[in-house]
Amino acid sequence: MRILLVEDDPDLAEVVALGLRNETYAVDVAATHAHAEELLRTTTYDVACLDLGLPDGDGLDLVRRLARDPDLCRPRRTLVLTARDAVADRVAGLDAGADDYLVKPFHFAELIARLRALGRRGDGHDSTLRIGDLTLDLAARRAWRAGRELELTAREFSLLRYFMHHPGAVLSAEDLLEHVWDAHANPFTASVRVILSRLRRKLGEPAVIVTITNAGYRLEVPS
Template sequence: MRILLIEDDPDLAEVVALGLRNESYAVDLAGTYADAEELLRTTGYDVACVDLGLPDGDGLDLLRRLAHDGALRRPRRSLVLTARDAVADRVAGLDAGADDYLVKPFHFAELVARLRALARRGTGYGARIQVGELTLDLAAHRAWRGGAELNLTAREFSLLRYFMHHPGEVLSAEDLLEHVWDVHANPFTASVRVILSRLRRKLGDPALIVTVTSVGYRLGAPS
């Protein structure tokens, strides 16, 4: 899952981003309204975490724009992260289009739990995802094939999670780069192929992720 973290406090932004990356999320940072706008013009995000008090604008205005401005790519979900704790502020944030609202200071574990909840909305998935022989525990960051636990890196876990959220779908390398890697990924490297090869090897035989020639990759049942 790829997250846009819009936060003008650089120390807080770095701490939260590091924690989220350790949870196997891809995270891009924007410290201003303008930075966020630039990223949203070119990149699709699964979740935007929006601070309201930005130095060059109000996060509420950005949330409202996402609903109707075709020049911006609207994230699938949005979460307000702000020190504004009055009921009127919460109502304004949700009415502006946010899916959730979390007041600073917050516990990091709660932020991660809310992100998991946002990711589950509309999918029918719970805290565990089951696809054929594969089981993924999103909270514990554990994965199994059959009864055997898989020893996955954070990136491998994130890649498998994305495949398991889209079982049977053909996913291009560009899809995987956009949702599993962050803005620092070089689209001209073999990064997707290398991580995917490692994941396939750890998943074992028969193969669960197959290559669809000239199109991409698909997670399906073994033949």
């Protein structure tokens, strides 16, 4: 899951982003309305977590713009994170288009639970993904090949999920870093190769993730 965190408090943003990355979420951080819009022009996020009190505008204005501005990539879900705890503020946030509303200060475990719940909502489609003999239960985060359950780490699961969302497409290491890790990942790191090697071993034979020389990797649809 890729998350946009819009928070102008640098200390809070750092703590939350670190915690989310430790949970294997890919996180981009923006401290202003303008920076958030810049990121949203090029990236579709699974969830946008938005503070309302931004230095250059109200977060609710950004929530509203996401619903109507064709130049912005609308996140699949939007979660408001704010100190505004009045009922009227919550109603305004949800009516503006937010999917959930969490009041500061909050427990990190509750934030993670709400993100999981938003992820389970998806886009109204089945939470089970099937490609050939591969099956992913996106809600339970479980995977099988030909009926055999795979013991995957969170990062391996996210990597396989991304491949299964793009069957047959050639995905570069940069694509994988951007969507399975985050914008701060080192493009020269061996992380992709290491995690991919482990995932391939767990998937077994015949190989379904193949290397395309000088281009990247491709999930070949298994029979």
